Amino acid sequence: MINKRIDLLENYKILYNFFGPQGWWPADSPLEVVIGAILTQNTSWQNVEKAIFNLKQNNLINLIALIEIDQVELARLIKPSGYYNLKAKRLKNLLLEIHKNFHSIEEMKKLSLNEARNLLLGIKGIGYETADSILLYALEYPTFVIDTYTLRWLERLNIKFFGNKKNRYHQSQTLFMKNLPNDIKLFKEYHALIVKLGKEFCKKRPKCSECPFFIKAL
DNA sequence: CACCAGGCAAGTA
């Protein structure tokens, strides 16, 4: 299963030295991270920025305000991020659930990692990646985010997992977490660097041969 | 013009 030629910590260092710090997650508050986590589902961050800008213009980076705003109006404001009807519903649903159980986003931290994770995964519209993104970047729990870039990268390294979607996600996540120090900053930066790598070199096949990281990884 | 982006849920066989 684990390719012993791959030293994940060593590869992190190579990536970091090549690309530098990525500064994820760009946001002014944990709530803004949560909002961005929903809005960026299968959507470029550039489009998410436009939507978040609209929300900021209307003082809507606010838990109560977002719970009270009309869903159709919210959808109109987040339109640039795509799937706006769906995302407006998911956002209100998630924030309502958080407010129902806690005073604020930060209050969720009194839960253990697994408690918080299970709570999030029980909410419609929150899958594994969105849950882990919120846990890591908004709440600062030490969990590793797996996304399509990460899976693509593992596949290129010839590391394959079997079973259903849930098992494959957790096996990939475990691979990183068992082979890295339990360091929140490292987890944040590593995931961002893998996304950066994917955007730079893995998007189109011909570019793969130009990827300096992939050559060093092997 | 086609294709993709920092997914997820529901439906089908």
Added chain:
DNA sequence: TACTTGCATGGT
């Protein structure tokens, strides 16, 4: 269990 489809805008 393993595909397929709907959701939708904006950049390349």
